[in-house]
Each structure stands twice: as C-alpha cells, then as structure tokens.
Amino acid sequence: MYRVKQFAPAIIFALGLSTSLLFTGTTRVRAEDVPVIDITAKRFAFSPEKITLKKGQTVKLRLHSQDVTHGFFLRPLKLDEEIPAGQTVEVSVTPQASGTFTTICDHFCGANHGNMNMTIVVE
Amino acid sequence: MPIIKCVPGEHDAGLDSGALYREFFGETYYSFDHRGVHFIALDNVTRAKPEVGAQQLAWLQKDLARFPKTAPIVVFTHRPLFDLRPDWEWFTSDGDDVMNVLSAYENLTVLYGHIHRDDEHQTGPVHHYAARSLIFAFPDPSGVAGPRKAVPFDKDHPFKNLGIRTVSFHGKSEPASMPLSIQDVELTAREFQGSNGVHQFLKEPAV
Numbered sequence: 001m002y003r004v005k006q007f008a009p010a011i012i013f014a015l016g017l018s019t020s021l022l023f024t025g026t027t028r029v030r031a032e033d034v035p036v037i038d039i040t041a042k043r044f045a046f047s048p049e050k051i052t053l054k055k056g057q058t059v060k061l062r063l064h065s066q067d068v069t070h071g072f073f074l075r076p077l078k079l080d081e082e083i084p085a086g087q088t089v090e091v092s093v094t095p096q097a098s099g100t101f102t103t104i105c106d107h108f109c110g111a112n113h114g115n116m117n118m119t120i121v122v123e
Numbered sequence: 124m125p126i127i128k129c130v131p132g133e134h135d136a137g138l139d140s141g142a143l144y145r146e147f148f149g150e151t152y153y154s155f156d157h158r159g160v161h162f163i164a165l166d167n168v169t170r171a172k173p174e175v176g177a178q179q180l181a182w183l184q185k186d187l188a189r190f191p192k193t194a195p196i197v198v199f200t201h202r203p204l205f206d207l208r209p210d211w212e213w214f215t216s217d218g219d220d221v222m223n224v225l226s227a228y229e230n231l232t233v234l235y236g237h238i239h240r241d242d243e244h245q246t247g248p249v250h251h252y253a254a255r256s257l258i259f260a261f262p263d264p265s266g267v268a269g270p271r272k273a274v275p276f277d278k279d280h281p282f283k284n285l286g287i288r289t290v291s292f293h294g295k296s297e298p299a300s301m302p303l304s305i306q307d308v309e310l311t312a313r314e315f316q317g318s319n320g321v322h323q324f325l326k327e328p329a330v
Contacts (some may be wrong), residue, residue: 071172075209080216082172095266102210102270108137114212117270 034092036060039118041070041083043110046103046118053122058094071107074120084106095122130157130199132236133168141169152179154186165200167215173202173278184224196231200306203235203253205246208264211271213238222246238264240284255286269279 033097037059053059063072065083069070072081072091076099105116127149137145141151152168161303165176175183190196204218206223215221225231226247233249240258240263260274260283277283 007179073209073212100269102211104212106172106212108133108168109136110138113133113137113270117210119269 008016013101025028026104030084034058034060036062038062038064039072040064040066041072042103043068044112044116046104046105046109046116050119050121053093053095053120055095055098055122058092059090060090062090063090064088068107068109069107071117072103072105074101074104077122078105079103098122128153128162128164128199130164130201130236131166131168132201133171136166137171140171141166144169152182153179160195160197161187163187163196163198165198165221166220167200167204172216173212173214175221176217179222180217180224180299183221187224187228190228192227195224195227196228198231198233200233200235201290202237203242203244204233205244206253207238207242207244208271211261211264213264219312222249225249247298257286260284267323 019122035057037051039051039061041063042065061079063081063083065085065087067085069085070083072079072083074080076097077093077095079087079091079093083097085088101120101122103118103120105113109116131141131144131148131151136151142189144151150249151169152164155162156162163183165175166179166182187196200215202215203213204215204221206218207213220313225233226249229248231249233251235251235253236256239259239261240253241252241255242251244251259276261271262274264271274284281299
C-alpha cells in the first residue's frame with residue numbers, strides 16, 4: 001500500500017498523459033488535434049453517406065443514433081461499434097490501407113436494414 | 124402428417140430477440156435425431172447482430188458431446204458461419220468459434236440461407252450449402268464491388284434466379300404449392316430496388 005501511495009502522483013500523471021494523447025503506431029497525436037467527424041444513423045441510412053479519411057491519420061468518429069440501436073461495422077478498419085438507441089458513441093480510427101470501403105449497420109434495425117450502409121474512402 | 128422444423132432469419136426474429144418467433148414456431152435453436160442422423164438448428168439472428176453467442180455455443184458443445192467423430196450430422200442456420208462477404212453482412216462474427224466445434228466431426232454438413240443464391244463452400248471437413256430464395260435473388264458477390272444490391276426484377280421472367288416453388292411429399296402426384304404469388308415477388312423485389320413498393324403497399328392497401 002505504501003508503494004502505491006508513493007507512486008500515486010506518477011501514476012496519476014501517466015493516466016492524464018494517456019488520456020490527452022492518442023497513440024497511433026509510433027506517432028503520438030494530441031487529442032485536441034484529432035479531427036472529429038459526426039455520423040448520424042437513422043433507419044435505414046447513415047448521414048453523411050460518404051466520408052474521406054487519410055491513410056495514417058487518426059480521426060475520431062462520433063456516431064449518433066436518432067432512433068433505434070444500430071451497428072457500425074467495417075472489418076478492414078477494425079470498426080465494430082454498437083450505437084444504442086438515441087445515444088452517441090465515439091471511436092478513434094487510424095486507417096492503415098487505402099481504398100474504398102462499405103460500412104454497414106450490423107445490428108438488425110428493421111425491414112430495410114440490409115440496405116443501410118455508407119462509404120469510407122481512405123486516400 | 125409431416126413435421127416441419129423452422130430456423131429464423133433476421134427479419135423473423137431480429138427486432139424482438141425472437142419473442143414472437145418462439146410464440147409461433149418454438150425455440151430458435153434446438154436439435155433432434157431422425158433415422159440415424161443428428162440435426163442441429165443454430166440461431167445467429169436473435170441477438171440482432173450476426174452472432175451465435177457464448178450461451179448457445181456452450182449448448183452446442185454439450186449437445187454434440189455424446190456423438191462419435193464419425194456421426195452423420197446436419198446443421199441448419201441462417202447466416203453463413205464463415206466470412207463469405209462481411210461488408211454485405213454475409214458472415215457470423217463468432218463463426219470461427221462455432222466451426223472449431225463443428226470441424227471435429229468428419230461427416231457434417233451445414234445448410235444455410237440469408238444470401239438468396241446458390242453457394243458451396245468447404246471449411247476443413249465441413250461442407251456448407253446455400254439454396255436459392257423464393258422471393259428475390261442477390262448476385263454473385265465475387266463479381267460486385269461496393270454495396271449489396273438485388274438482381275434487378277425481370278417482369279418477363281419473374282421467377283428467374285429463384286428457388287423451387289413446389290414440393291411433393293413421398294413422391295405423390297399432388298404437389299404442395301408455396302403460398303407466394305407473382306405479386307409477392309414483385310413487391311419484395313421493388314423494395315430491394317429502392318422504390319419502396321412494400322411500404323407504399325402497406326400505406327395504401329388495395330381496395
């Protein structure tokens with residue numbers, strides 16, 4: 001317990017550092033410098049329908065659901081989020097490969113669920 | 124009297140965790156033996172996401188434990204248990220865990236739906252087969268980039284690319300007709316081509 005108390009300030013400092021910095025491979029980016037992209041999910045579409053990211057650049061995706069629970073799934077970018085009904089979730093992503101990818105809602109949300117998708121382009 | 128067993132798809136059971144389905148058809152996953160073959164129905168739709176889940180996986184392991192590795196086994200499920208086309212939601216997220224259990228059996232076949240087209244696939248000793256849909260078809264995923272779109276509806280050949288529509292029991296001459304009409308096919312095809320045919324139909328019922 002003594003040791004924990006002794007090192008507590010250092011631990012707290014380290015935690016603070018880790019929350020203000022995002023580690024992306026070998027580079028570190030200040031959280032306030034990370035671009036934020038808002039994406040809205042509403043049966044049966046995402047808005048915007050298409051976003052463009054840069055390879056190697058970290059962005060924060062802020063995902064909102066305006067109605068029921070939706071999914072946000074894109075395996076090549078390791079995105080597999082659940083957006084609870086009426087809520088907002090945030091996820092950081094650093095694309096490592098260029099290409100045009102289809103992101104889908106993978107949480108069944110109604111009759112036209114199968115057509116709910118959007119495009120993410122990585123340049 | 125034939126006994127009919129069902130397996131839910133996501134449109135049958137994805138919105139209410141299978142509550143209404145269970146009321147009409149019974150459990151969403153189960154097993155039974157028939158003439159020396161063990162049949163298993165797996166549910167990868169009622170958790171809303173394409174997954175089987177830990178509870179069902181544990182049930183599966185327990186269900187299979189009494190069988191030798193050579194037992195003849197048939198598995199029914201809705202979504203493919205392998206990555207056929209994940210960006211079209213043609214996969215099961217914990218399908219590898221399921222296949223790790225199933226692949227221990229030498230004579231096991233998986234029959235699945237969801238993709239509205241023929242498909243054959245093999246993972247280890249296990250063969251997977253999908254059959255055509257009754258209402259509309261999806262294209263060969265290997266030839267299409269981008270989002271999934273149904274094969275365009277052809278009014279002159281409304282049943283093109285679709286599956287069987289009549290079934291004869293025990294070879295008797297009286298076929299049991301499937302209760303789908305050309306109107307059902309056309310409406311469903313319209314919905315999946317973006318013209319909101321089904322929604323308009325529901326709002327404006329025929330007089």
